Amino acid sequence: LEVETVALVVESAWFKDVIGGVHGDYNAIMVLAQMDINDDLIQVILSAIRSITGEHMPVQFITGHTHYRGSKDIDNYSS
Numbered sequence: 001l002e003v004e005t006v007a008l009v010v011e012s013a014w015f016k017d018v019i020g021g022v023h024g025d026y027n028a029i030m031v032l033a034q035m036d037i038n039d040d041l042i043q044v045i046l047s048a049i050r051s052i053t054g055e056h057m058p059v060q061f062i063t064g065h066t067h068y069r070g071s072k073d074i075d076n077y078s079s
Contacts, residue, residue, distance in 0.1 A: 006041045010048035019052045028058040037063045037072050046074055 059078035
């Protein structure tokens with residue numbers, strides 16, 4: 001098992017291929033992340049997704065590192 005940094009993953013070929021639709025079309029993206037919704041890395045992931053898909057692709061983050069319930073609108077098409 002090898003743990004990679006978020007910055008490395010969002011620059012990797014497999015991430016860009018999947019988000020870019022190389023393996024099929026999709027209408028939304030769901031990101032499962034073991035981090036707090038207020039973690040700065042959420043914005044790193046969303047920015048990488050937005051750079052490939054544009055600003056109108058719905059993106060839903062499901063996070064869970066902390067033990068509270070919360071929600072947050074990150075931009076007009078993501079939460």
